[in-house]
Every structure is written in C-alpha cells, then in structure tokens.
Amino acid sequence: MLTVEKLTKDFGRTRAVDDLSFHVRPGVVTGFLGPNGAGKSTTMRMMLGLDRPTSGTATIDGRPYRELDHPLRQVGALLDAGWVHPNRSARSHLRWMAASSSIPARRVDEVIEMVGLTSVATKRAGGFSLGMKQRLGLAGALLGDPHTLLFDEPVNGLDPEGIVWIRNFMRHLAGQGRTVLVSSHLLTEMSLTADHLVVIGQGRLIADCSVGEFTSRASSSVRVRSPRLPDLHRVLAEAGLNVVPLTASDGRPALTVADVTTDQVGDLAGQAGIALHELTGTSASLEEVFMSMTAGAVQYQGGGPPAGPGIDPRTQGGPR
Numbered sequence: 001m002l003t004v005e006k007l008t009k010d011f012g013r014t015r016a017v018d019d020l021s022f023h024v025r026p027g028v029v030t031g032f033l034g035p036n037g038a039g040k041s042t043t044m045r046m047m048l049g050l051d052r053p054t055s056g057t058a059t060i061d062g063r064p065y066r067e068l069d070h071p072l073r074q075v076g077a078l079l080d081a082g083w084v085h086p087n088r089s090a091r092s093h094l095r096w097m098a099a100s101s102s103i104p105a106r107r108v109d110e111v112i113e114m115v116g117l118t119s120v121a122t123k124r125a126g127g128f129s130l131g132m133k134q135r136l137g138l139a140g141a142l143l144g145d146p147h148t149l150l151f152d153e154p155v156n157g158l159d160p161e162g163i164v165w166i167r168n169f170m171r172h173l174a175g176q177g178r179t180v181l182v183s184s185h186l187l188t189e190m191s192l193t194a195d196h197l198v199v200i201g202q203g204r205l206i207a208d209c210s211v212g213e214f215t216s217r218a219s220s221s222v223r224v225r226s227p228r229l230p231d232l233h234r235v236l237a238e239a240g241l242n243v244v245p246l247t248a249s250d251g252r253p254a255l256t257v258a259d260v261t262t263d264q265v266g267d268l269a270g271q272a273g274i275a276l277h278e279l280t281g282t283s284a285s286l287e288e289v290f291m292s293m294t295a296g297a298v299q300y301q302g303g304g305p306p307a308g309p310g311i312d313p314r315t316q317g318g319p320r
C-alpha cells in the first residue's frame with residue numbers, strides 16, 4: 001500500500017504539489033492522471049525518496065522510502081528508460097544492479113525472460129529501441145520482486161505494439177496482487193489501462209474514484225454557442241459551473257459545461273440577457289470531462305481565445 005498524506009512540495013515560489021492525500025491499493029492498476037506540469041513526477045519522486053517533501057509524507061507499507069530496509073525488494077520504479085550505460089549489455093547492466101542490492105544473479109535471467117528480452121540479453125543496451133529500453137527498465141524494476149511498482153508516463157514515445165504490451169504487463173502485475181501506480185497525461189490511455197484513477201491538477205487532488213465513475217460524469221454536459229461567448233463564459237463560471245472553451249468540429253468556438261442541464265445554462269444566459277446560438281446536451285468526450293474537472297486547476301483565463309480539445313494546459317491558455 002502506498003500512502004500520500006498532506007504532501008506538499010515547493011520549488012522556490014512554485015508549489016508543485018499542494019496538500020495531496022490519497023492511497024494506492026494493491027491488486028488494481030491505479031492511474032495517476034493530470035495535465036503536464038500537474039505534479040505527477042514530483043509526487044512519484046517524493047514516494048521514491050528522490051525529492052524531499054516540503055511537508056507531509058509519502059510512505060510505502062507505512063514507511064518513507066529512505067527508511068525501507070530493502071528498497072529494491074519493496075518498490076520498483078520505471079521513471080526514465082534512457083539511463084542505461086550504452087556499452088553494457090542488458091544482462092550485465094542487470095547483474096550490476098542485482099549485485100549492488102544483494103539479489104542473486106539467477107534472478108537476472110528470470111526478469112529478462114519476463115520482459116521478453118532473452119534473445120537480446122547480451123547485446124549492447126545502447127543499440128536498443130525505446131521500447132526495448134523500456135522493457136529493460138522494467139526488468140530492473142522487477143529485480144527485487146517488489147510488491148509496489150511505480151511507472152512514470154511509461155507509454156510515452158512507444159509504438160502501438162509497445163503500448164499494448166506494457167499496458168498488459170501492468171495489468172498482469174496488479175493481477176498478482178501488487179500495488180501498481182502509473183502516471184499519464186492521457187485520459188484515454190488511462191481509461192484503457194487503469195481500474196482506479198487519482199486525478200490531480202496544479203498539485204491538488206481533483207478526483208479519486210473508479211474509471212467508471214470518472215467517465216460517467218461525461219453523460220451530463222452541455223455544449224453552448226453564443227455571439228457573446230466570453231460574457232457567457234464569465235456568467236457560467238460565476239455561477240460556479242465548470243466551463244471549458246473548445247472549438248466545435250465545424251470550427252466554431254463553443255463552451256462545454258459539465259454536470260449541468262440545458263435548462264440551467266439556458267436560464268442563466270436568459271437572466272444575463274445573452275443570446276444563444278446553440279444549446280445542446282452532449283455526452284462529452286473523456287478529454288472534455290477531464291478538462292472541465294481540471295479547468296480551475298489549470299487556471300483557464302475566461303474570455304481568452306477558444307482552445308482545441310487537447311488536455312495539455314499549454315494549449316488551453318493556462319500557465320504551466
């Protein structure tokens with residue numbers, strides 16, 4: 001079990017992680033989801049003792065990483081696949097890792113087999129593709145047969161075959177009863193990989209729920225167009241609604257409002273004397289739901305230029 005309690009991290013005047021609390025349970029894949037810059041990597045680095053919290057705690061089975069007796073046997077991590085010595089073979093790299101943690105050398109061939117690298121085990125890791133490096137990183141994470149595994153954006157840059165492979169592998173590891181936390185900024189990817197989601201934006205917790213619960217919020221959103229879109233945005237936001245600007249498929253600017261009925265949006269517009277050119281109840285895409293939930297967190301500047309439906313805050317006009 002991984003536990004984060006009131007975790008906060010400041011880098012100078014930037015608060016990267018802000019009073020974050022959640023648990024990651026064994027036996028399921030937990031997706032750690034948030035836009036770029038939301039604080040996912042920083043949180044994972046604190047879980048692994050690589051960054052010191054400003055306040056709060058991150059513990060693995062009740063203890064901070066630095067106090068674990070056998071860290072490699074308790075937690076494995078895949079943070080960055082590119083750190084292997086290029087002239088070492090996969091096997092010698094893993095043997096070196098094993099020796100430094102008193103793990104028997106025979107375990108090396110076991111993990112090489114598990115990740116499907118047996119046929120290239122003696123080849124220089126420098127010549128490996130990103131997907132193969134990723135597998136090698138995973139083999140290293142599994143050396144100590146740890147009960148807890150952390151993956152930071154593991155599918156970044158992988159080809160579709162590599163993505164499916166790692167997705168299945170993470171599910172397999174969770175199926176063995178391990179605690180698996182995997183970060184991503186892609187909701188679609190997470191909805192295919194994870195059972196449970198912890199969603200953050202600007203270092204703060206936005207949602208901690210099943211993937212099903214998260215996606216069911218997609219059923220009650222409204223798309224609205226108006227010749228006075230910035231005014232309408234302000235009125236809806238002032239009413240406490242989660243409003244996300246987007247460009248409709250025909251190229252026209254619109255707003256998506258989550259967890260609301262067309263009646264509510266129509267009434268608010270009417271009270272403000274704002275004409276509407278469209279008012280449609282929609283099943284928002286997962287990305288739209290995600291954006292509406294993180295809208296406050298990425299500090300969208302209402303009235304700014306309409307943005308496309310990506311989820312990177314840098315495309316949303318918000319600061320990183």
Ligand SMILES: Nc1ncnc2c1ncn2[C@@H]1O[C@H](COP(=O)(O)OP(=O)(O)OP(=O)(O)O)[C@@H](O)[C@H]1O
Nearest residue numbers: 011014016034035036037038039040041042043320
């Ligand atoms: N070493 C550092 N020094 C200063 N600021 C940092 C440092 N590491 C992270 N930050 C800042 O902390 C915030 C959170 O960054 P973090 O990398 O944890 O986010 P993330 O959700 O993992 O995003 P990404 O997917 O882009 O890495 C960002 O504003 C980032 O610029």
